[in-house]
Amino acid sequence: MFRICTALLIAVALPACGGRTPLESTSRLTVIKDSDALPAPDRNDLTAADRPSLIGPLDTIEVDVFNVPDLSREMQVDASGRISMPLAGTIDARGKTAEELARAVEGALRGRYVRNPEVTVNIKSSVSQVVTIDGQVVEPGLYPVTNQMTLMRAIASAKGLSEFAREDDVVILRTVNSAKMAGLYNMDAIRRGTYDDPPIYANDVIVVGDSPERRLFRDFVSLSPLLAAPLIALVQ
DSSP states (O other), X not given: OHHHHHHHHHHHHHHHHHOOOOOOOOSSEEEOTTOOSOOOOOGGXXXXXXXXXXXXXXXXXXXXXXXXXXXXXXXXXXXXXXXXXXXXXXXXXXXXXXXXXXXXXXXXXXXXXXXXXXXXXXXXXXXXXEEEEEESBSSOEEEEOOTTOBHHHHHHHTTSBOTTOOTTOXXXXXXXXXXXXXXXXXXXXXXXXXXXXXXXXXXXXXXXXXXXXXXXTHHHHHHSOTTSSOEEEEEO
């Protein structure tokens, strides 16, 4: 019995002493080595590195014009991404932050005989800035993205993981500079503080548990346990 135990210990210890097998790219995935996080999408991917909330078609916003209550109102951005206001006319709101739209409204009002307008814009609800959460969660679906959303918070918004969810099989799919990227995360490692809870952006897709996206990582996971850091790759 002692010899068997000793042999098992040696068998486990040898790979550890030799170091982990280097991760190699495949025809479907290009591993980004020495990367511990998915990069943030740029503005052309409908968000930016500082993670502002961008206004999009069919979002509901509130426009407040200081000391001009007749111009203050709640409205919905139309399907083309524009809003219409008395005196200000039609303004393109799509892709603007609330602050940027407020400045645009001020400029339009200033040109229509409103002296020194002061405008505040708030996004009341957004249907354009959403994340897709699928797989082994209680309530899969589309969920609004805030500038504080992380992977843990996103899954909580879907009422958490289902009973038999695979916590080490969580994939985030993201478009960055028009390239499709993927990150494989371990929820338990995040809870234990092994690595940071990654930020979530509009248009991200989160898949919990087994899926075609998860199976892309199959060969890599057998070589590199997802405890020290997530695995980041370009999807071909």
